[in-house]
Amino acid sequence: MAKQRGRESNTGLVVTLVFFIILSVGLGVATYYGFAGQAALTTEKTTAVASDKDMKLQRDWYQFQAWTYRTYLGQTEGFDKALDAADKSATPTTVDTTLKVYRDQFDQNQGGKDSHGEFSDRAAVANLIKKVESTKYDVAVATDDKAAKTKTWSLQPRTMAWDKETKRPKFTYEDVYTGLLNLRAYFDQQVTAALRSKDEAETAKKTADEEKAKAQADYAKEIAAAAMKNTADLVGLQKTVEETQGKLKMANEATAAAVQAGDDKAKKVAEGVAAKEKLITELNAKIKDMRERFDLAAKRDTDVPPDGKPIPTDWKIVKMDRSGKEPFINLGRADNVRPPLTFSIHGRGPDGRPLPATKGTLEIINVTGDHSSQAQIVSVKDAMKDPILEGDFLYNPVFHPGAPQHIVIAGLIDMHGVKGQDDMQEFERLLQRQNAVVDGHVDLTDASIKGKLSSVTDLLILGDETGAKPEVTASIKQLKDEARSNGVRIVSARDFLESIGYRRP
Numbered sequence: 485m486a487k488q489r490g491r492e493s494n495t496g497l498v499v500t501l502v503f504f505i506i507l508s509v510g511l512g513v514a515t516y517y518g519f520a521g522q523a524a525l526t527t528e529k530t531t532a533v534a535s536d537k538d539m540k541l542q543r544d545w546y547q548f549q550a551w552t553y554r555t556y557l558g559q560t561e562g563f564d565k566a567l568d569a570a571d572k573s574a575t576p577t578t579v580d581t582t583l584k585v586y587r588d589q590f591d592q593n594q595g596g597k598d599s600h601g602e603f604s605d606r607a608a609v610a611n612l613i614k615k616v617e618s619t620k621y622d623v624a625v626a627t628d629d630k631a632a633k634t635k636t637w638s639l640q641p642r643t644m645a646w647d648k649e650t651k652r653p654k655f656t657y658e659d660v661y662t663g664l665l666n667l668r669a670y671f672d673q674q675v676t677a678a679l680r681s682k683d684e685a686e687t688a689k690k691t692a693d694e695e696k697a698k699a700q701a702d703y704a705k706e707i708a709a710a711a712m713k714n715t716a717d718l719v720g721l722q723k724t725v726e727e728t729q730g731k732l733k734m735a736n737e738a739t740a741a742a743v744q745a746g747d748d749k750a751k752k753v754a755e756g757v758a759a760k761e762k763l764i765t766e767l768n769a770k771i772k773d774m775r776e777r778f779d780l781a782a783k784r785d786t787d788v789p790p791d792g793k794p795i796p797t798d799w800k801i802v803k804m805d806r807s808g809k810e811p812f813i814n815l816g817r818a819d820n821v822r823p824p825l826t827f828s829i830h831g832r833g834p835d836g837r838p839l840p841a842t843k844g845t846l847e848i849i850n851v852t853g854d855h856s857s858q859a860q861i862v863s864v865k866d867a868m869k870d871p872i873l874e875g876d877f878l879y880n881p882v883f884h885p886g887a888p889q890h891i892v893i894a895g896l897i898d899m900h901g902v903k904g905q906d907d908m909q910e911f912e913r914l915l916q917r918q919n920a921v922v923d924g925h926v927d928l929t930d931a932s933i934k935g936k937l938s939s940v941t942d943l944l945i946l947g948d949e950t951g952a953k954p955e956v957t958a959s960i961k962q963l964k965d966e967a968r969s970n971g972v973r974i975v976s977a978r979d980f981l982e983s984i985g986y987r988r989p
Contacts, residue, residue: 545603548586551579556616556644557658584651594918617645622668637670688745696760699735703728704939708971721916732764752989783824795830795838799878810860818854819885824917826985827878838877843870845985862985880984882943884921891915893925894935895947897977918984931955937963947977
């Protein structure tokens, strides 16, 4: 009986020990896995905190860029609002305050690392900000003058340099855009003003041209009328000339005033005025020539060849060479003499005045001084009865010391005695050698008038009209009428050639 109880007691102990061992093993395993999970959670927490910090750094970095670029655009509305008002545990801050902090850190650490961290685009952002803040813009700034009700424009440079006091750019893209719009308005205003000035200048030029044309027309009429007066009316003619000069002077002054009133476009008007002044100079030369002619007529110390101008008494043969064939005359370089200029030679009459009939001709071969030249005798009508002598007078109807004479030609020019042959081209070359300018001629092929005859023309030379077409005859008659109206001398080609010393077959 006693043995039976002992077995039961051992069985209970064994069961208890088994349960104890199982429980100890279970608690050990549970404890092991519990501590192992805690370490994993700690690691995850550390990783999460680091990731959160990195995300905040990235957020701050890109927020800094976005806020900075918005300040360049001039869009800073809402920068004074709280960023973290929802976070009850934090002290609220504003965009404006945060931007200033970020900007200070950025300016101080562009080459290093600050609270924003280090990002791969940091150098590119720094270069972009530097370029934006250093670029200059020339813009137009308008200033209103309320009293004068005008607007004054001035060009001023603009940059978006960062103001360290306000932590804002001094000017924004919005300011630059407004300035560029003003610049366009400024240039539009300048273009409008230039066009208006151009119109005013063209109007002034047209008015001046009309006034000058009227003055010249009046002058031409008065000169034509004066040319037909008798030498007894020289005093009246002198007065008319002076009055005409006064009118020309007034017209010139009016033109100058009109040009002065223009703007930079008045340069074109000035060119027109220069042309008019050149014409005035030519007209004044014409007046001087007419004065000389009337003075010669008043002194009555000259005779006039048929249809020619007076023979001057101060153009002479001053010395004969030993051969008697190459005399010296008192005209030279200063008198615009050059080879092969020719003169007809006229003897001295009993009263000391030139004889109208020519006794021979000479041609300049060498200019020896300002008022001296050597010539050669080209022809002598009668060497025995009427030889060439010292003191003989010289004559050339188109020669004028210091200024060319203006010629118009009408009709067929025969220089060689060949009937029906027109030597116009050779005749023009001859005139050029005589220091004369051909202003116009009648074209025998179509009867048109090439060039024109005006008050500045000195001579109308008439060629042969025999057998000419009616249209050619009409054109020649038109030039004759114009010559009479403008006081221009008319001479035949034959007489003209003889008067300049040309030997015609």
